[in-house]
Amino acid sequence: MNIDLRNIVLENSDTIVKKWLEEVSKNRNNDYTSTISDELFQSTNREFVNVIFTSVDKQGVTSELDDFSERLINLGWPLSYITDGLQVFRRVTIDYMLGQSEKVDTDQFAKILDLVDNWVEPIINQLVNEYSGSWEHTVSLQRVALQELSAPLIPVMDNITVMPLIGTIDTERAKLIMENLLDGVIKHNAEVVLIDITGVPVVDTMVAHHIIQAAEAVRLIGSTCILVGIRPEIAQTIVNLGIDLSKFPTKSSLRKGFQSALELTNRKIVQTKQSEDNVEKLLDSLNKE
Amino acid sequence: MDFQSCVKIQKEWDIVGARQLGRERAKAIGFGTVDQARIATAISELARNIYLYAKTGKICFEIIDDLEHKGIRIYAIDSGPGIEDISQVMEDGFSTSGGLGAGLPGVKRLMDHFEIDSEPGKGTQVKTVKWVR
Ligand SMILES: Nc1ncnc2c1ncn2[C@@H]1O[C@H](COP(=O)(O)OP(=O)(O)O)[C@@H](O)[C@H]1O
Numbered sequence: 445m446n447i448d449l450r451n452i453v454l455e456n457s458d459t460i461v462k463k464w465l466e467e468v469s470k471n472r473n474n475d476y477t478s479t480i481s482d483e484l485f486q487s488t489n490r491e492f493v494n495v496i497f498t499s500v501d502k503q504g505v506t507s508e509l510d511d512f513s514e515r516l517i518n519l520g521w522p523l524s525y526i527t528d529g530l531q532v533f534r535r536v537t538i539d540y541m542l543g544q545s546e547k548v549d550t551d552q553f554a555k556i557l558d559l560v561d562n563w564v565e566p567i568i569n570q571l572v573n574e575y576s577g578s579w580e581h582t583v584s585l586q587r588v589a590l591q592e593l594s595a596p597l598i599p600v601m602d603n604i605t606v607m608p609l610i611g612t613i614d615t616e617r618a619k620l621i622m623e624n625l626l627d628g629v630i631k632h633n634a635e636v637v638l639i640d641i642t643g644v645p646v647v648d649t650m651v652a653h654h655i656i657q658a659a660e661a662v663r664l665i666g667s668t669c670i671l672v673g674i675r676p677e678i679a680q681t682i683v684n685l686g687i688d689l690s691k692f693p694t695k696s697s698l699r700k701g702f703q704s705a706l707e708l709t710n711r712k713i714v715q716t717k718q719s720e721d722n723v724e725k726l727l728d729s730l731n732k733e
Numbered sequence: 734m735d736f737q738s739c740v741k742i743q744k745e746w747d748i749v750g751a752r753q754l755g756r757e758r759a760k761a762i763g764f765g766t767v768d769q770a771r772i773a774t775a776i777s778e779l780a781r782n783i784y785l786y787a788k789t790g791k792i793c794f795e796i797i798d799d800l801e802h803k804g805i806r807i808y809a810i811d812s813g814p815g816i817e818d819i820s821q822v823m824e825d826g827f828s829t830s831g832g833l834g835a836g837l838p839g840v841k842r843l844m845d846h847f848e849i850d851s852e853p854g855k856g857t858q859v860k861t862v863k864w865v866r
């Protein structure tokens with residue numbers, strides 16, 4: 445009985461496909477695929493419906509289905525294209541089968557519904573799995589990327605290192621800041637570390653606490669931590685919160701912090717004669733002409 | 734209360750959501766950058782306390798805008814364990830979590846008006862206001 449029904453569908457695939465293509469194209473106007481070229485849309489539709497029929501024919505998930513879903517994901521087609529398409533297939537096929545016989549009793553009706561659901565379900569499951577797998581993959585890649593960005597340490601010159609912090613600091617990131625800071629100070633043999641908080645939107649007691657702890661830990665391993673980039677409004681809120689930052693050095697800007705770092709490491713910036721020399725060379729070369 | 738302007742606190746990033754909404758509201762009604770930072774910080778403290786001590790709760794905003802004054806009222810509401818001794822938690826440096834213990838007394842100083850109500854076993858409600866000057 446089921447085989448019979450399946451054969452009816454397979455033998456009349458042309459009619460069903462035609463109906464399906466009509467319906468799917470009709471849905472197009474109001475939605476997501478509007479940026480996709482007509483040609484690509486039509487050819488993808490044809491491929492999609494072939495994949496569906498192959499899977500009905502072979503009764504299960506096929507390699508065609510795998511290939512097809514992989515391509516859709518790479519092209520960035522929305523999942524709803526697939527779920528909508530399969531809904532349409534379900535409706536069109538059931539309509540077609542019901543239209544085949546004059547009288548359909550409830551028993552047969554239930555059988556048809558059941559049968560078509562059994563075709564559609566594994567396809568939906570497979571595609572949804574592929575899609576969510578790819579999303580999870582993207583999210584985990586982004587998490588890694590964010591983690592790498594979240595507490596970078598830049599050894600600007602011998603013994604002076606800068607950690608610019610940009611964006612919100614949550615507990616996970618606060619831990620990373622501490623770890624990277626200590627690792628980096630040891631690795632780069634930094635005498636002075638500048639933590640720049642210009643890009644941190646809110647400094648509440650949690651953030652302040654972590655910064656104080658990090659600075660304290662840096663001090664314990666024999667280096668100095670200077671907090672720089674304290675915007676005026678942040679300075680005010682820190683004072684209002686009653687947080688005492690007097691125990692370690694702070695500077696309003698990275699520039700000023702860097703100057704103190706130079707002083708602390710017994711160095712200073714000297715202007716070389718370079719620029720004068722250049723002017724002379726230029727004048728010389730002009731005279732020659 | 735207009736419940737459209739409530740933010741549920743369930744995970745750590747909800748704290749960021751709450752203070753962003755609060756800052757947006759504060760800016761819209763005319764607070765300057767320093768007060769915006771104060772308000773965002775106060776929300777951050779209250780939301781984090783909910784997240785840390787009560788696990789879940791909500792932060793709600795009410796905009797006050799009448800002839801006499803303009804401002805923002807913030808509610809932090811939870812059904813957590815509550816607080817036994819209010820005067821103790823309002824002391825600078827008191828913390829049961831190894832924190833700085835500057836959150837609640839800090840919020841009181843950041844804002845213009847501060848009220849805290851708590852019943853052990855029932856939950857905690859903080860109501861605080863900042864006026865536009
Ligand atoms: N919503 C709350 N529910 C229960 N206890 C709270 C709540 N908020 C604060 N507390 C208690 O008050 C103490 C002080 O809070 P706070 O001033 O924010 O400092 P901290 O969070 O650094 O401990 C907390 O350690 C905690 O025991």
Ligand SMILES: [Mg+2]
Pocket residue numbers: 778781782832836837
């Ligand atoms: Mg707190």
